[in-house]
Structure formats: structure tokens, C-alpha cells
Amino acid sequence: MxxxxxxxxxxxxxxxxxxxxxxxxxxxxxxxxxxxxxxxxxxxxxxxxxxxxxxxxxxxxxxxxxxxxxxxxxxxxxxxxxxxxxxxxxxxxxxxAEAPLVEAAPLVPLMAQLEALGLALGVMTNDAESVAHAHLGHAGIRGVFDFIAGFDSGFGAKPDPAPLLAFADRLGLAPGRIVMVGDSPHDLTAGRAAGMQTVAVLTGPIAADSLAPLADAVLPDVGHLPGWLTAI
Structure with missing residues (x-):
């Protein structure tokens, strides 16, 4: 496929x-x-x-x-x-780290589906790395990621593309073969600057009309990502 x-x-x-x-x-x-x-x-x-x-x-x-x-x-x-x-x-x-997490889509089956497609996965957040590990652990998905970084991980913070390029370097992939998925202009601006594909999701507080100019696609939530990735 x-x-x-x-x-x-x-x-x-x-x-x-x-x-x-x-x-x-x-x-x-x-x-x-x-x-x-x-x-x-x-x-x-x-x-x-x-x-x-x-x-x-x-x-x-x-x-x-x-x-x-x-x-x-x-x-x-x-x-x-x-x-x-x-x-x-x-x-x-x-x-x-103890915030009451509400998943944007059922994350365990979603990550299993993405892994089954052979995709490498990562997380880059402007939150602290320790909080990212805690939240991903609570959701039962921390082990699926090849890269987990926060603003304090030494790579910089979005909208700087440097932490995104660190992910590409870790995997040895061309940035153009990576999709940055986020809910804010910071995420998408960083993705564009890194030369990555960008997908916006509408599970944050920022409206679609503010995200669409920076995105290759705007999806309701991350649960729609597998369909977009396979729709060629």
C-alpha cells in the first residue's frame, strides 16, 4: 500500500x-x-x-x-x-502531569493502526518532556513512539523547525516524507519551515480558517489520519 x-x-x-x-x-x-x-x-x-x-x-x-x-x-x-x-x-x-486527559480519538487502536502501516511515530510538544512522558504513559501509548521531545529536551521549541528536524535526523528520513500533525499555527509553521507535510486537526481552540492556509489537510481529529495517509 x-x-x-x-x-x-x-x-x-x-x-x-x-x-x-x-x-x-x-x-x-x-x-x-x-x-x-x-x-x-x-x-x-x-x-x-x-x-x-x-x-x-x-x-x-x-x-x-x-x-x-x-x-x-x-x-x-x-x-x-x-x-x-x-x-x-x-x-x-x-x-x-496529572491533568484529566481526554483523548481526541481512541489512541491505542489508532497507534496500532499507524504502526501496522509501517509508520514511524513521534511526539514534539511545547510542554515539558516529563509531562509528555506522563501523559503518553497514562494513555498507554508511550512505547509506540521513536521520539518524544518537549521544549526542554534540547532541540528548541515550535515554531522553530529545529525539534522537527531532530526527529527527521533520528529516523534518517527526508523531512518531506514526514507529516507534522498539530492544532496550532506554531505546529504547522514549524512543519512548513522543516519541509514537512502538515495536517491540522480541530481538537484545539483555534478555528479551521486560521489553520487551513498552513496545512495540506484539515481533519476533524487524529482518528481521520489513517484515511488521509492512505488516500493517494
Missing amino acids: RLRADAVLFDKDGTLFEFGATWNAWGREALQHLSEGCEATLLALAEAARFDLETQSFRADSPVVAGTNREAAACLASVLPGRSASEVEAYLEISG
């Missing part, structure tokens, strides 16, 4: 896991924790994180959506006198 690619590199949040269902509840709890019961501090944290307290959800322009864990921590620490960014980052990493 002919395939469009030899490998798939996934973003994590908003791609393998539904962004809102996984992170909105965590976000409200994290802001409450950091505010220590002060309403004014909670409001300031919500504004810094671009978290809508009425809808209990992150806005599409939130640094939590596509930025690194370190960038999100710096935004929050800027309104927390006496709390360093490194302290906030450590809290986000520890609490984030």
Missing part, C-alpha cells in the same frame, strides 16, 4: 488530547491555587493567561495554547510579586 509519508510527528495538547476538555478544568484549578484566594490576583492571572473566567476556558491567544511551559509560567509570574517564574514553572509541570 502506498502512503503519503513514512513517519508522523504529533503535537500533544489539542492533537492527541482534546485541548479544552483536558486543560480548561486544570487551568481554573491552577489559577485558583496560584491566587491563594485573592480575587484580584485571580483576575490578574486570568488576564495574563488569557483564561475566560465566565466560560471557564482558555482563549485561542492564550500562551498556554501554543507557547512553552516556560512562557506560560513567565506570564503568570509577572502578576505574582514574590513568586519566581521558575517556581511557577515547576508547579505547572507537576500539576500538568
Whole structure:
């Protein structure tokens, strides 16, 4: 069977896991924790994180959506006198590892299907690598990936293409034979810059019209990926 690619590199949040269902509840709890019961501090944290307290959800322009864990921590620490960014980052990493995961599609059978097609698989997230390992482990799929990297793995962070090219180098594949799958412009911009094919999924907070110009295809979720890969 002919395939469009030899490998798939996934973003994590908003791609393998539904962004809102996984992170909105965590976000409200994290802001409450950091505010220590002060309403004014909670409001300031919500504004810094671009978290809508009425809808209990992150806005599409939130640094939590596509930025690194370190960038999100710096935004929050800027309104927390006496709390360093490194302290906030450590809290986000520890609490984030226990976020209530909601899979964007049944991941165990999906990964089995992709492996059966002979595809190499990887994950590159702007979250911390330790959190990526924890989440993939909770989902029962950590062992299927040839490459798992976070913003702190030494390769850089999206939208820089360097971590994507590190995946290509690890596999010894031409970037053009790899598909980058993500839910944000950061993912797709990095993929395009790396010379990879790009697929957008709509399980994050960013609308299709913002993703389509950067994508070779826009899919409802990662469960539709095998059909696209085999439709030549």
C-alpha cells in the first residue's frame, strides 16, 4: 500500500488530547491555587493567561495554547510579586502531569493502526518532556513512539523547525516524507519551515480558517489520519 509519508510527528495538547476538555478544568484549578484566594490576583492571572473566567476556558491567544511551559509560567509570574517564574514553572509541570486527559480519538487502536502501516511515530510538544512522558504513559501509548521531545529536551521549541528536524535526523528520513500533525499555527509553521507535510486537526481552540492556509489537510481529529495517509 502506498502512503503519503513514512513517519508522523504529533503535537500533544489539542492533537492527541482534546485541548479544552483536558486543560480548561486544570487551568481554573491552577489559577485558583496560584491566587491563594485573592480575587484580584485571580483576575490578574486570568488576564495574563488569557483564561475566560465566565466560560471557564482558555482563549485561542492564550500562551498556554501554543507557547512553552516556560512562557506560560513567565506570564503568570509577572502578576505574582514574590513568586519566581521558575517556581511557577515547576508547579505547572507537576500539576500538568496529572491533568484529566481526554483523548481526541481512541489512541491505542489508532497507534496500532499507524504502526501496522509501517509508520514511524513521534511526539514534539511545547510542554515539558516529563509531562509528555506522563501523559503518553497514562494513555498507554508511550512505547509506540521513536521520539518524544518537549521544549526542554534540547532541540528548541515550535515554531522553530529545529525539534522537527531532530526527529527527521533520528529516523534518517527526508523531512518531506514526514507529516507534522498539530492544532496550532506554531505546529504547522514549524512543519512548513522543516519541509514537512502538515495536517491540522480541530481538537484545539483555534478555528479551521486560521489553520487551513498552513496545512495540506484539515481533519476533524487524529482518528481521520489513517484515511488521509492512505488516500493517494
